[in-house]
Amino acid sequence: METTAYRLTLLPQPLAICQLEPDTPMPEWAWNSKFLTITRTPDEFSLLCDANLVPAGFRSEGGWRALKMEGPFEFTQIGVLASVLNPLAEAQVSILSIATYDTDYVLVAEPDLPTALAALAAAGHQVSE
Template identity: 30%
Template sequence: MDLQMINEAFSICKVKDFSEVNLNELYVFTSHTDEEYSVICPTKLVPKACIEVEHDWRCFRIAEDASFGKYGMIAFLADIIAKQKTGILVVATYDTDYILIKGSKWEEVKGALEESNCRFI
């Protein structure tokens, strides 16, 4: 499977609202539920008024056809990553999926993915 690293440090934030979030920036993901507003973004774009924030996340995406007709891609990646004793956060977009992992586990996870025939392009 072809993967592409996003060369940014990422943060995951809980915010009061989206008023400080610039949706025109690259790699800004938002969610709004009945309980919270969340933002995942490059660390350099973290809103000032965060309720909570967790830094040091790395992100890569599936760099091949990940359309709705395809299945099992996230399960395949999640299994490899889970064996490295770390969690993941997955963000799905219309075209592909983005996977975030803690920066401290990045080298281990990258190595395990490459050993499982994943290729970073």
């Protein structure tokens, strides 16, 4: 099966993923993030946000960079995320992924970014900053 080449944009700000207790109220500082995604389950409350906003003492892992897949994509499209994730897996780059209504974001640890960008380019994808 032939993979489709996609356009991606590297977002400028480093991000952090934070874990809070499931019943924790939304921290006010997080609303100032230019990139913010919130996931609350019965087991945990996670935020993905601008790394520079995370106060000391929060359980978090920073140093993530987001690649925005330039959409929008139809919900019926098949293999969109796989076309980007497969070259990254082959290059031994671990990822986090986030979906929104219109598009997907692939997060790569900052030290793996050069390898990720090279793998995506080799697969025919275009990445802009």
